[in-house]
Amino acid sequence: xxxxxxxxxxxxxxxxxxxxYSVDEAVALLAEVGQNVKFKESLDVAINLGVDARKSDQVVxxxxxxxxxxxxxxRVAVFTQGANAEKATAAGxxxxxxxxxxxxxxxxxxxxxxxxxxxxxxxxxxxxxQILGPRGLMPNPKVGTVTADxxxxxxxxxxxxxxxxTDKNGIIHxxxxxxxxxxxxxxxxxxxxxxxxxKAKPASSKGVYLxxxxxxxxxxxxxxxxxxxxNV
Numbered sequence: 753x754x755x756x757x758x759x760x761x762x763x764x765x766x767x768x769x770x771x772x773y774s775v776d777e778a779v780a781l782l783a784e785v786g787q788n789v790k791f792k793e794s795l796d797v798a799i800n801l802g803v804d805a806r807k808s809d810q811v812v813x814x815x816x817x818x819x820x821x822x823x824x825x826x827r828v829a830v831f832t833q834g835a836n837a838e839k840a841t842a843a844g845x846x847x848x849x850x851x852x853x854x855x856x857x858x859x860x861x862x863x864x865x866x867x868x869x870x871x872x873x874x875x876x877x878x879x880x881x882q883i884l885g886p887r888g889l890m891p892n893p894k895v896g897t898v899t900a901d902x903x904x905x906x907x908x909x910x911x912x913x914x915x916x917x918t919d920k921n922g923i924i925h926x927x928x929x930x931x932x933x934x935x936x937x938x939x940x941x942x943x944x945x946x947x948x949x950x951k952a953k954p955a956s957s958k959g960v961y962l963x964x965x966x967x968x969x970x971x972x973x974x975x976x977x978x979x980x981x982x983n984v
Contacts, residue, residue, distance in 0.1 A: 766781060766785060767781070767785070771976070773975050774981035775939040775977060782968070782969040782972045789970070791970075792931060792932060793969040793970040795927070796928060797925070797926055797928050797967050798924070798968070798974070799966075800964040801923065802922070802960045802962070805919065805920055805922040809956050812952050812954065813892075813918070814915075814952045815896050815913055815916070815948075817911050818913075819941060820937045821911055822928070823927075823930045823932070824912070824927070827847075827865045828845045828864060828868060828906055828910060829848075829862075830845045830867075831849065831853060831854070831891070832848065832850070832870040836870050836900075839903045840903070842903070843904075845868075845906045850876055858880070862883075864889075866909045867889045867890070868897045870900055870902060871900060877890075897909075897915075928941045939982070942965075942977075943984045946962065965977040
């Protein structure tokens with residue numbers, strides 16, 4: 753049997769797998785078990801939803817801006833032209849273009865994390881589906897990345913907008929911040945995400961909708977969150 757590391761031993765000693773933690777408790781515990789990690793760990797959430805992800809009308813997909821962002825620098829590319837190109841640049845977009853930007857993407861040059869497009873640019877972006885799609889970068893009106901209001905879209909992306917979609921098991925995954933965020937900040941980000949998820953609940957979803965909420969750090973365990981500790 754492989755010998756447990758000090759961190760693994762600490763996790764085994766401290767974590768109660770059957771317990772539901774408040775956000776304050778979870779953030780403190782994840783910081784404790786990760787104290788010897790040599791990099792800044794991210795804090796992420798997985799939320800099990802009471803949906804049948806095999807049914808198209810129960811796929812939950814949307815986006816929301818977290819009040820405190822995610823702690824990550826987001827690089828934004830915008831497909832547009834004319835006056836909208838000027839607005840996108842003024843709003844903080846890192847790359848703005850049309851056919852020239854599409855040519856870079858085709859060459860594999862993709863120095864961005866989010867892609868936004870105006871409706872008229874989709875004739876160009878549509879040709880890039882096989883490249884952008886598998887990377888989760890294809891613009892979509894459902895998450896606000898195909899829009900005529902590029903200024904707001906860019907500002908939201910830069911501010912820490914989270915885009916989410918249920919996976920095949922009916923679970924959504926999203927970043928909440930990192931270990932340097934306070935517990936209150938993480939809690940408020942989580943509450944904003946949960947509130948948005950409730951608005952996105954499919955009409956055909958029956959029974960318990962928010963089945964389980966789990967917070968984890970990059971190298972740490974997943975901790976179940978007591979939903980009663982959330983103000984939402």
